[in-house]
Amino acid sequence: MNEISDEDIVKMFHSGNGEEKAFRLLVGKYSERLYWHIRKIVIGHEDSDDVLQNTFVKIWKGLREFRYEAKLFTWMYRVATNEAINFLSEKRRKTYGNSQEITPSLENQLESDSFFCGDSIQRELQKAVLKLPERQRLVFNMKYFDDMKYEDIAEVLDVTVGTLKATYHNAVKKIEESLKISDTLPSFE
């Protein structure tokens, strides 16, 4: 069965009598990709679920005004990214009063996460990614794990492709240093 296109979903949503049906199609089509993107940023499942639901509520509200100034998918990715970043900022403010990094808290969450089934190297890789500055972390996740094109990432984060390539390169170097196994990580680039 052919998957319904984004354009058709948006048309159905804007038609006035198919809002809910169109939105359910959108949730079905993109919830997993958005969830995994959010999950790699906020780490815990419960937090990811909260952020994902907030993301879809924002998408529902924003979709009424959506006029294809960006691709639907990259726009949704941007909403999800902003929600996840805002969630972490709020968590940091509540937990540490903005005075500390959130990374140790996320590392602890990763250690105790009952919904993490990776091996020790995968855990170390995730921890190394958590140590990256926020922007490098986002770029690395989208490029390495989500396999997104630079052009799409540029649209999500509103930066140039050249800047993204440099950011990704720096992120990879830091991860290699962090893991101290750079000779066994030949294919990040």
Add this chain to the structure above:
Amino acid sequence: MDNLDEKYKSKNPFTVPDRYFDTLGDRVMDRIKDEEGDIRKTSLFQTLKPYLGLAGLFAFAMIVMQVLLPNLVDENRMLLENGEQANTTAQTEDENIFDADFNPSREEIIEYLSQETDPIEFLYAERR
């Protein structure tokens, strides 16, 4: 040499509870309906808020008038009646200060005014 790119990209180390994605659509729609319901309730209340405030104020004023106004009228009436009675009594008392046949002469008055004695005592002493 291990191909870490394939090894770590292909396998997602995170998992979710069973049927998490199956029920997500319903939970999201419930949440949206809840939020939109709240917004509608809030906006109806916000629209009516100034009118409700005015109506409340008016009702309060009416109740205050119903309860206090009759009492005030009664009190005023009583004060008025008491006042008239008091005036009459005072007038009578004033008139009773002097005896009807007490009619001091001009000399008596001058003498009274030139002395520093209690006026009533003086006048009555003179008469005795």
